[in-house]
Amino acid sequence: MDSLTEENYIKSIYSLSQATGEVFVSELAKKLNIKQPSVNSMMKRLATKKVVAYAPYKGIRLTEKGKKEALSIIRRHRLAELFLVKVMELGWEEVHDIAEQLEHVDSKRFYSRMDEMLNFPKFDPHGEPIPDSNGKIHTQKRTSLSDLAEGLTATIAAVAEDEKSFLDHLNAKGLQIGDAVTLKKREPFDGSVTLRHKSKKEILLTHQVAERIWVE
Amino acid sequence: MDSLTEENYIKSIYSLSQATGEVFVSELAKKLNIKQPSVNSMMKRLATKKVVAYAPYKGIRLTEKGKKEALSIIRRHRLAELFLVKVMELGWEEVHDIAEQLEHVDSKRFYSRMDEMLNFPKFDPHGEPIPDSNGKIHTQKRTSLSDLAEGLTATIAAVAEDEKSFLDHLNAKGLQIGDAVTLKKREPFDGSVTLRHKSKKEILLTHQVAERIWVE
DNA sequence: TTAATTTGTTAGAACAGTCTAACTTTTTAA
DNA sequence: TTAAAAAGTTAGACTGTTCTAACAAATTAA
Numbered sequence: 001m002d003s004l005t006e007e008n009y010i011k012s013i014y015s016l017s018q019a020t021g022e023v024f025v026s027e028l029a030k031k032l033n034i035k036q037p038s039v040n041s042m043m044k045r046l047a048t049k050k051v052v053a054y055a056p057y058k059g060i061r062l063t064e065k066g067k068k069e070a071l072s073i074i075r076r077h078r079l080a081e082l083f084l085v086k087v088m089e090l091g092w093e094e095v096h097d098i099a100e101q102l103e104h105v106d107s108k109r110f111y112s113r114m115d116e117m118l119n120f121p122k123f124d125p126h127g128e129p130i131p132d133s134n135g136k137i138h139t140q141k142r143t144s145l146s147d148l149a150e151g152l153t154a155t156i157a158a159v160a161e162d163e164k165s166f167l168d169h170l171n172a173k174g175l176q177i178g179d180a181v182t183l184k185k186r187e188p189f190d191g192s193v194t195l196r197h198k199s200k201k202e203i204l205l206t207h208q209v210a211e212r213i214w215v216e
Numbered sequence: 217m218d219s220l221t222e223e224n225y226i227k228s229i230y231s232l233s234q235a236t237g238e239v240f241v242s243e244l245a246k247k248l249n250i251k252q253p254s255v256n257s258m259m260k261r262l263a264t265k266k267v268v269a270y271a272p273y274k275g276i277r278l279t280e281k282g283k284k285e286a287l288s289i290i291r292r293h294r295l296a297e298l299f300l301v302k303v304m305e306l307g308w309e310e311v312h313d314i315a316e317q318l319e320h321v322d323s324k325r326f327y328s329r330m331d332e333m334l335n336f337p338k339f340d341p342h343g344e345p346i347p348d349s350n351g352k353i354h355t356q357k358r359t360s361l362s363d364l365a366e367g368l369t370a371t372i373a374a375v376a377e378d379e380k381s382f383l384d385h386l387n388a389k390g391l392q393i394g395d396a397v398t399l400k401k402r403e404p405f406d407g408s409v410t411l412r413h414k415s416k417k418e419i420l421l422t423h424q425v426a427e428r429i430w431v432e
Numbered sequence: 433t434t435a436a437t438t439t440g441t442t443a444g445a446a447c448a449g450t451c452t453a454a455c456t457t458t459t460t461a462a
Numbered sequence: 463t464t465a466a467a468a469a470g471t472t473a474g475a476c477t478g479t480t481c482t483a484a485c486a487a488a489t490t491a492a
Binding site: 034 | 478480482
């Protein structure tokens with residue numbers, strides 16, 4: 001019913017609206033790498049489909065119907081990512097682009113088999129929650145590496161970012177999910193942290209990076 | 217580079233041209249469920265892209281470039297089908313529609329991992345050969361159930377058809393890949409065959425069906 | 433509080449991919 | 463061998479998705 005293009009709009013609106021509830025045309029245009037008038041005309045279309053609530057100059061909000069569709073797409077994306085990492089043993093930094101394509105596959109069976117094979121997982125390889133088939137998200141509170149107390153040791157459980165460049169950065173630093181790290185020092189003036197790692201090397205992360213890494 | 221639509225045209229041209237070498241606009245239109253003028257205009261487009269050789273009223277032929285692209289799409293489709301059956305344990309009759317979508321996924325890594333996981337297979341679950349990554353097909357001669365001598369027992373290795381209705385038909389008859397069957401009788405006047413099967417039941421297949429089943 | 437900037441909108445064009453209607457060429461059969 | 467049928471083509475229209483150019487509203491800052 002929705003085209004691939006529409007699905008991409010819906011997904012982006014959802015993720016942009018997570019914090020604020022409202023999304024602006026300019027944000028969406030930037031995120032999708034599309035010009036504003038294109039977004040504007042798509043919003044009119046999605047509004048007639050009752051997927052978004054949209055009033056000129058007011059910003060964009062997903063309707064209940066739209067939210068449901070967004071969660072379904074996000075479910076497919078995150079299941080696909082986990083499947084690519086766990087079953088197909090691809091690297092966590094390379095699965096995003098593939099999942100971006102797999103999420104549009106129209107087949108209940110395909111996804112329910114993934115779900116089964118992965119034993120009905122709650123989180124994807126980046127630590128994002130996977131909505132269940134009814135669109136329900138099982139959240140949990142998470143500790144960021146930037147909140148860990150000095151001297152404590154913790155295990156990297158997940159990361160917040162789904163961007164290749166971020167994941168490449170971590171790989172370059174030698175960090176992987178499951179690694180144990182000890183927080184040696186936090187610089188008070190910029191929040192950067194120094195870690196000790198199994199590789200014996202000391203690793204320095206900026207606050208920006210550390211706050212996107214979740215530990216247990 | 218090629219759109220999903222173009223890929224579907226290329227794949228259909230390839231499969232229609234297997235026997236004769238040439239494909240007619242009407243055939244292609246019927247296969248793709250599209251009207252003739254649409255096919256006509258797409259052929260002009262594919263001709264400027266040097267994917268097909270096309271002269272008005274003359275019929276359609278894939279260029280070398282087109283053949284290479286077709287084999288690449290077919291490779292992806294057949295790898296995906298085998299993956300869905302072998303790794304994801306979906307039924308052989310339900311994988312075609314999913315593979316139809318997966319074949320358009322653009323990711324070398326995705327397909328090379330499938331290839332590895334399946335141990336570089338030569339045939340898909342319907343018995344069709346899988347081109348290797350250079351587009352080479354390793355053929356083998358196969359015995360059809362309609363050629364099996366009376367009284368002999370053989371194992372169902374594959375089927376020729378990739379159509380859901382055909383696969384449903386076999387399932388309804390209780391036949392699966394890997395089943396041993398004994399050819400009890402062949403009717404000379406219509407070529408239909410009676411099989412004995414592990415289920416103890418006798419199964420009657422028309423010639424049309426039997427010749428699409430390959431045995432070892 | 434007015435001017436500059438940012439944000440959003442409308443109008444109109446373009447391309448991909450499809451269609452119908454009308455016409456032409458080729459093939460088939462009476 | 464010519465008339466009917468089948469196959470192919472052209473012209474023109476429509477939808478989806480995008481763009482640029484030009485203008486309008488809202489926000490920010492001088």
